[in-house]
């Protein structure tokens with residue numbers, strides 16, 4: 001019998017993102033605070049009668065075989081031996097190449113949906129391992145909410161998500177390549193000793209402080225921001241409209257502002273709309289369980 005599952009795949013922002021040097025495996029070590037936000041893609045996953053078939057339907061910036069859906073379906077089959085046909089259809093709201101983790105979140109929601117549809121009952125450790133094969137941010141999205149993330153992204157320690165602040169997310173209208181941003185960092189920052197480096201404990205404690213007191217920063221921001229002056233422009237504009245904190249998420253290009261109340265977000269959005277290039281995406285910062 002064919003079955004279907006619908007799921008939401010939320011975006012994330014990195015409130016803090018410290019990137020270390022390139023490791024032997026080609027990845028970079030990280031120490032980051034991830035926060036899920038209400039902006040989300042919607043996926044519908046179906047099991048098909050035809051075995052081996054994988055149908056992927058959506059608007060992507062790459063061929064379907066290069067999507068995280070395809071990679072996740074392959075990883076799921078390798079691990080479970082399941083050969084049943086799979087169809088996934090995605091309605092994207094999260095811009096691609098934006099630092100919002102859309103592809104990784106889609107993959108996490110898809111893996112959970114597959115596990116439910118095929119009743120494979122994968123444990124959390126196996127799911128996280130599968131997720132890490134698909135992309136560095138997938139293990140976070142399998143947990144959702146807020147977390148301290150280390151390693152190359154695979155070590156995820158949940159933080160109790162706050163619900164008392166609000167975010168305004170600005171996609172400036174152009175993508176930034178993640179691999180390209182890491183390469184830029186390697187070129188422009190051969191030595192990272194001068195960069196601030198709060199410990200995991202300091203970061204977890206800081207997450208509970210008022211946003212205007214956050215010591216958070218993003219290692220990519222000065223470098224990607226030099227290449228794209230729209231990024232520092234939007235950051236200053238958000239602060240000018242009353243954001244308690246503002247920064248870039250991931251390797252860009254999205255900039256977010258954190259506000260202490262919802263009315264402030266709305267008035268900042270109204271004031272900024274039309275003033276600069278880019279699409280506003282309203283996103284409330286709320287905990288989103290997987």
Ligand code: C5P
Nearest residue numbers: 026027028135136137152153178179182
């Ligand atoms: O894991 P993911 O596919 O999201 O990574 C995309 C690219 O970003 C990798 O190929 C790698 O170049 C870079 N990356 C990295 N260190 C990380 C995560 C990603 O260098 N921790």
